[in-house]
Amino acid sequence: MKNSDQPLQIDIVSDVVCPWCIIGYRQLAEALKDTNTAHEIHWHPFELNPNMPAEGQNLREHIIEKYGSSVQESNESRTRMAAAGADVGFEFNFTDDTRMHNTFNLHQLLHWADQQGHMHDLKQALFTAHFTNNRNISDNAVLADIAAEIGLDRAEALAVVEDQRFAKDVREAEQHSAQQGIQGVPAVIFNGRHLVSGAQGIENFTRILKQLAENPD
Template identity: 35%
Template structure:
């Protein structure tokens, strides 16, 4: 019988390193899928929970937040674009234009997970990251969120209802609070089997090493 590893991937769809980390995680999972049943849950975290409708110019936001020059921000974006490509995400060559609030995206991800299962949730997560970083379109425009839902093979009419009626607001707020209270302050944060914390956009080799350690630990506990 295959070992099981539960993964809680705490992240935001407005986090470029979360896309890189996810791509690397998927590469690691594919290499060990014959030995392990991986159960990946996407958990919500908002980098900019107070961002108003309309968002903020991305360069302006990043220079203000991190105290960098525009040139430094663009250099960082170029580096991230290379890392993202290696991880399977082709970021827009001109970068994201604006920074948006992502709460609606997290509500849709919660819905996908509970009504369609983890595989569909993972597909929607990828499509939302593609929407923001590869297509570089407006996340405040619900049509772009619904396009991601459609590409994921999910029920677009149900998604419209969720966006309109504010469904899963309480559940997402509670999940966000849980991880913040647990000490999560940066993303991606990856929790293995509810016990072990990995942080950052780790290379696939680091994920593989962590998984192999868990496999070895489980084998020892059975002897």
């Protein structure tokens, strides 16, 4: 395997309410650790449901409406996701009250956190808040609490989502991804050139990383 002084650039387009985004990231993280790959991760916004009302919607109702799934199919999907999460050390706690959320404010908060070097930490905290702890991430006060829990200023975090100061930046980032042809998440781009879609599994990500190490271009 060739050694390179340059860390692998990894851009991940994802949404916090996308279960396969956290599963895919955890799979990738395991592969990065197993291959001892030097890397830099940059997260980019994507909204699964940009037209979702601010208060969100019951998740099961949303899935049935959006995909035409039956309750049984919804339950089977949740079981699959929970098992895939457990395989990479992430806990899903789906309940009858689990909700789908509009994530535009989340992405603005993440953009702000990125300016302070804390986007990755906040992204992980938001995944856990939503999927493990069923916190109401439609509530700006809850978002500010989560930011404070990872060491960011709560009052400033609340101001960011209330005054929408980064709305334009997030929209532009979303449009850039759309122009690159990204229509679903997770989308992982290695070194700005190699696009991999979906949660590939640890073995596949490991194989991809080894191929990139051999042929970085």
